[in-house]
Amino acid sequence: EVQLVESGGGLVQAGGSLRLSCEVSGFTFSHYWMTWVRQAPGKGLEWVANMNQDESAKFYVGSVKGRFTISRDNAKSSLYLQMNSLTVEDTAVYYCVREGLPVGMDVWGQGTTVTVSS
Amino acid sequence: QSALTQPASVSGSPGQSITISCTGTSSDVGGYNYVSWFQQHPGKAPKLIIYEVSNRPSGVSNRFSGSKSGNTASLTISGLQAEDEADYYCFSHATSGIRVFGGGTKLTVL
Numbered sequence: 083e084v085q086l087v088e089s090g091g092g093l094v095q096a097g098g099s100l101r102l103s104c105e106v107s108g109f110t111f112s113h114y115w116m117t118w119v120r121q122a123p124g125k126g127l128e129w130v131a132n133m134n135q136d137e138s139a140k141f142y143v144g145s146v147k148g149r150f151t152i153s154r155d156n157a158k159s160s161l162y163l164q165m166n167s168l169t170v171e172d173t174a175v176y177y178c179v180r181e182g183l184p185v186g187m188d189v190w191g192q193g194t195t196v197t198v199s200s
Numbered sequence: 201q202s203a204l205t206q207p208a209s210v211s212g213s214p215g216q217s218i219t220i221s222c223t224g225t226s227s228d229v230g231g232y233n234y235v236s237w238f239q240q241h242p243g244k245a246p247k248l249i250i251y252e253v254s255n256r257p258s259g260v261s262n263r264f265s266g267s268k269s270g271n272t273a274s275l276t277i278s279g280l281q282a283e284d285e286a287d288y289y290c291f292s293h294a295t296s297g298i299r300v301f302g303g304g305t306k307l308t309v310l
Contacts, residue, residue: 091215092270093217098241117299119246119301124283126203126287126289126301126302126303127238127240127246127289127291127301127304128292129298129299129300129301132299134279139297141296141297141298141299143201143298144201162210177246178244184251185234185248185252185255185257186234186248186251186252186291187236187238187248188248188251188257190245190246192245193245193246197222
C-alpha cells in the first residue's frame with residue numbers, strides 16, 4: 083500500500099523554526115518528484131514547494147522563498163521541509179504529495195499541523 | 201503568481217450536471233496542458249480526480265470530466281450525487297517551475 087506519513091508539526095512562536103518530515107512506503111521514492119502543499123485554517127490549498135528526484139531542481143512559492151528549504155533522503159525514503167523565520171501566516175496543515183508522471187499529484191499524506199503564535 | 205480564479209460556490213440537484221470554471225492566464229492554464237482537479241471532503245486530504253486537463257485516474261467515476269479553452273479550464277460533474285458535495289480545486293503548472301491552485305469552489309448538492 084502506498085503511504086505518505088508526515089510528522090514534525092506543532093506550535094512554534096513567530097520567528098522560530100520547524101522541520102517537517104514525510105516518510106513514504108509502498109513505492110520507489112527515488113523515482114518521483116515530491117511536493118509540499120499547505121492549507122491554512124478555513125482556506126484553500128496553496129502549493130508550497132517541490133523538487134525532483136536528485137535535488138537538482140527545487141521550486142518555491144514566492145511567500146516562502148528564502149525561508150523554507152525542501153530536501154529529501156532517497157536512502158530513507160523521506161522528504162523534508164525546513165521552515166525558518168516562521169510567521170502567523172504560515173499556520174496551516176502541511177501535506178506531503180507524490181508527483182507522478184503523467185498523473186501529477188496523485189498520492190497525498192494525511193497532513194501535519196503547524197501553528198505559529200504571535 | 202496569483203491564484204487561479206474559481207467561483208466560490210456552485211450548487212445543483214441530484215442527477216443534474218454542474219460545471220466549475222477555473223480561469224488563469226497564458227502563463228499558467230493557457231500555457232500548459234498540466235491542469236488538474238482535486239476533490240476535498242471536510243477534514244480529509246484532497247483527492248486527484250482529473251489530470252492533464254481531461255484524464256481521469258484509475259478508479260475515478262466517469263461522471264467527472266475536464267476540458268480547457270484558452271486560459272480557462274472547466275470541471276463538469278454529471279449525474280450529481282450527494283457524495284459529490286465537497287470543495288473542488290483546480291491546479292496548473294506555471295512559468296519558471298511554479299505551480300498554482302485555484303481558490304476553491306464549494307459544491308452543494310441540494
